[in-house]
Structure formats: C-alpha cells, structure tokens
Amino acid sequence: MKTMRLLTPVMMLFLAACGGEPAGEQERFAPVVVYATYDDEEYLASLFKDFTKQTRIPVTLRLGEAQQLVDNVIANRGSPPADVLLTTSAAEAWRAADEGALRPIGAENLAKVADFLRDPDGLWAATRMSVTVIVDGPAPAQETPATYADLGKPVYSGSLCLASSSLPVNRSLVAMLISELGEKPAERVVRGWIRNLAVPVFDTEAELAAAVEAGTCGYAILSSPLVVGNWILPEPAYVDIEGVGIARHARYPQSAEKLVDWLLSEDVQDRHARAMKAYPAVTNLIHSPLAEEISTRNVGLAGWNDNDAALLAERAGYR
Numbered sequence: 001m002k003t004m005r006l007l008t009p010v011m012m013l014f015l016a017a018c019g020g021e022p023a024g025e026q027e028r029f030a031p032v033v034v035y036a037t038y039d040d041e042e043y044l045a046s047l048f049k050d051f052t053k054q055t056r057i058p059v060t061l062r063l064g065e066a067q068q069l070v071d072n073v074i075a076n077r078g079s080p081p082a083d084v085l086l087t088t089s090a091a092e093a094w095r096a097a098d099e100g101a102l103r104p105i106g107a108e109n110l111a112k113v114a115d116f117l118r119d120p121d122g123l124w125a126a127t128r129m130s131v132t133v134i135v136d137g138p139a140p141a142q143e144t145p146a147t148y149a150d151l152g153k154p155v156y157s158g159s160l161c162l163a164s165s166s167l168p169v170n171r172s173l174v175a176m177l178i179s180e181l182g183e184k185p186a187e188r189v190v191r192g193w194i195r196n197l198a199v200p201v202f203d204t205e206a207e208l209a210a211a212v213e214a215g216t217c218g219y220a221i222l223s224s225p226l227v228v229g230n231w232i233l234p235e236p237a238y239v240d241i242e243g244v245g246i247a248r249h250a251r252y253p254q255s256a257e258k259l260v261d262w263l264l265s266e267d268v269q270d271r272h273a274r275a276m277k278a279y280p281a282v283t284n285l286i287h288s289p290l291a292e293e294i295s296t297r298n299v300g301l302a303g304w305n306d307n308d309a310a311l312l313a314e315r316a317g318y319r
Contacts, residue, residue: 088168100248
C-alpha cells in the first residue's frame with residue numbers, strides 16, 4: 001500500500017508560504033500506523049482503504065503476534081511506531097492499557113459500545129465480539145449441558161474436545177471462569193474437562209472444528225465464527241473480542257481518533273462483524289436473545305486474570 005511521505009515542519013511551512021496546503025492540513029491527513037494481529041491482511045487492507053477514501057487519511061499496516069506488537073507499543077518502538085493497536089486478544093488490550101501504553105479514546109462513537117466491551121477509563125474498546133459456545137457433535141450425550149462447568153460431569157466422559165489453552169479465546173474463557181466462580185472452583189471445572197477428553201487437545205480451533213465435523217467429538221468448546229452444525233449458548237456465555245486502542249505516543253492522535261471513531265460507527269460495525277462471522281460491539285446492534293444470554297462481566301477481566309488462568313491451566317494439565 002502506498003503511503004504519503006511525511007513532511008518536516010520546515011517543508012510544511014515552505015509549502016504553505018508558496019500557496020500549498022497549510023501545515024495544519026498536511027498534519028490532518030498524515031498516515032495512521034496500525035499495529036494489528038490479523039491473519040487476513042488483504043481483508044484489513046481493503047477495510048481501511050474505504051476509510052482512506054472517506055477521510056483522505058492513509059493507513060499503514062504492521063501485522064504480527066499480539067504479545068510482540070503490544071510489547072512494541074509499550075516500549076514505543078517499531079519503524080514506524082504505532083498510532084493504533086488492533087488486537088484479537090482481550091488480555092493483550094488490557095495489558096497495553098495496564099502498562100500505560102494507551103491514551104483515552106475521545107471518539108464520539110465510543111459511548112455506543114456496550115459497557116462490558118470497553119475499558120472503564122476509555123483506553124480500549126471492542127470492535128467486534130464472538131461468543132464461546134458449546135458445540136454438539138454427531139452423537140451427543142442424552143443430557144444436554146447448560147454451562148461450561150457441566151462438561152466436567154462424568155456423563156460426558158470421553159466425549160469432550162478442546163483446543164489449546166494457549167489460544168487467546170480459551171485463556172480468556174478460563175480467566176472469566178475465575179472471575180465468575182473463584183480460582184479453586186474454576187480449577188475443578190477445568191480438571192473435569194481434562195478428565196472427559198475424547199482425544200488430546202488440538203493446537204488450533206480450526207483443527208477442533210474439523211474434528212467435530214468428522215464425528216470425533218460429542219461436544220466441544222469453540223468460538224462462534226468457527227461453529228459448524230448445532231451449538232448451545234451456555235448460561236452465562238462468555239465473549240471474546242477484537243479490541244482497539246490509541247497508542248500513548250501516537251504521532252498523529254487526531255487521525256488515530258478518526259480511524260477509531262470510524263471503526264465504531266454502526267455501518268462499519270455491521271459490515272466488519274458480518275465479514276468476520278462475528279457480532280458488533282455497539283449496544284443497539286447486539287441483538288436479542290444473544291444480549292440476554294451473554295455475560296456482561298467486563299471482558300477486561302480476561303486480562304486481569306490472565307496470569308492466574310495460565311497457571312491454572314498448567315496445574316490442571318490443560319496444555
């Protein structure tokens with residue numbers, strides 16, 4: 001993607017004196033650098049291309065792993081450094097805020113995001129969400145599970161499949177169980193899951209989804225965008241998010257604000273959620289009955305309890 005050359009203050013003044021665009025206009029349309037944890041670079045580039053068409057603000061993408069990108073934002077390093085962080089890990093969005101690497105978002109549309117899907121201090125917000133659901137395999141047990149904890153019951157012995165606890169969605173799930181039940185009860189739940197495994201834990205959710213479709217699993221815990229077939233919405237159901245924040249040391253914070261505001265606008269929310277097979281984060285687009293069933297505990301708790309979740313998984317043998 002082509003990006004405009006950044007002008008030095010002297011050059012900008014020279015252009016203004018010669019009848020070119022004023023210095024303020026030059027800065028107003030300066031490129032926004034987005035650090036993003038995304039597999040589909042083509043989709044994201046296409047999405048931001050429309051933003052550029054509407055605002056004349058170019059977007060430069062830097063893709064990478066969530067932990068490394070957040071480390072770079074915290075240390076204010078990278079070439080060029082980030083203006084905006086877009087991460088598919090709620091825990092990493094929380095960590096960036098906790099380390100003081102994000103500035104409060106002033107975007108008007110921030111207020112439209114559901115309270116439990118944004119930082120109480122406005123340092124990050126969800127741009128979309130998915131629901132962690134229970135999936136029925138071809139031969140489920142006679143007793144239908146109503147909660148995540150139910151899958152640890154003896155009746156589901158040898159029928160449960162899971163993806164790795166190192167995946168953000170599953171680490172977030174364990175962290176939210178800790179926030180809901182307490183650490184020891186949550187550990188009992190996870191140990192029950194491990195006792196009931198049909199096969200060893202899968203490395204990815206895509207492999208898990210394929211195993212469910214092949215009939216390997218009676219039940220599985222899976223992100224809603226990857227679900228094939230029937231699924232159960234647990235009571236309560238936890239969500240995972242894609243989160244956005246503005247870097248504390250953003251070089252062009254006004255342009256960054258415009259991008260975040262655009263991502264949180266209703267038309268873009270609807271379009272983005274459909275493309276990702278997910279759900280919007282703005283309150284009036286979260287349709288019922290989903291809104292009545294999902295947990296409204298703030299997703300930032302996934303970050304608050306992230307380290308405890310990792311230790312719990314290790315103790316329980318959930319690799």
